[in-house]
Amino acid sequence: MSNMNTYSSTRHQDEETTEESREGSTCGECESGTLVHSSDRHELVCNECGLVIEDESIDYGPEWRAFNHSERQERSRVGAPTTELMHDRGLTTKIDWRDKDANGRTIQPEQRSRMQRLRKWQQRIRTGDAGERNLKQALSEISRMSSALGVPHSVREVASVIYQKALDADLIRGRSIEGVATASLYAACRQENIPRSLDELAEVSRVDRKEIGRTYRHISQELDLVMKPVDPTQYLPRFCSQLDVDSEIRQLSKEILETTVESGVHSGKSPTGCAAAAIYLAAQRCGQEITQRDVADVAQVTVVTIRNRYQEQVAVVDEDG
DNA sequence: CATTCGTGAAGACGAAT
């Protein structure tokens, strides 16, 4: 993250061109992923390793203009940035534990007992409400799992929003906090086009795959989350990188996959399996021997699935020319 | 010997009732 700030100190006329040209370029970190805009276009994100490059996308200046001091006073809005990752968006009141006033002087004994009462009530208000406590735990889970998966912050924020919507819609009743949190994260990954399979989610969650899937389906239905089927192409860069194949295969597998997707033979099949098969087929066509088992391992599918998919893809690609 | 291929039984999942 140390290189993040070196770009954003000054703004030049050529900023548009440089920023746009970075879209689609190769990630400097893993050197295999591609940089894409997150959904809110505030971040450039590597679609493979999840590296976030906050590069001049954000205008830190005020959106208003002021011509004298009083206008400035009136219009400026100051405070810590809010974040969806805190259950109260970071806007809580804090009461110091020291018995000093704002000037650092020790406060009177009769005030001290009053302070004790206020502290106690502040704690109760802050986390005492069932819903709030619920949220707090869920958000920490989302953060933990996001770190384990290595997904960018934008995904965490989206996951948090989804969870809070689920909470508002009373969808967690009878379901575990952990389960809904994991399902929210899964949905967020898909919405942000940084897909992680249910298996990968299950690895970092305390809930099993089945429950995650069930909960996900439930909340996406109830909240009317529009979810396009996962594009198998999105898995390609990550798998290729894990297999350490060269760019020839990356390119060919992408073309194969696009051809097969157009023909529609992939629908209903697992996207990871399709991606894996395309890599295997590409490697064969390039004369490089990669075993089905190797591809199957990184894609977390079985060799049988790869066989089935890759047979279909051979048929489509060959007739296509 | 390792890898690939084909098969049927069994489990999991989504859709429909």
Next chain:
DNA sequence: ATTCGATTTCACGAATG
């Protein structure tokens, strides 16, 4: 909540190099 159809997985043996 159950049933049904399609898909994936598992386990096995055969073929290939």
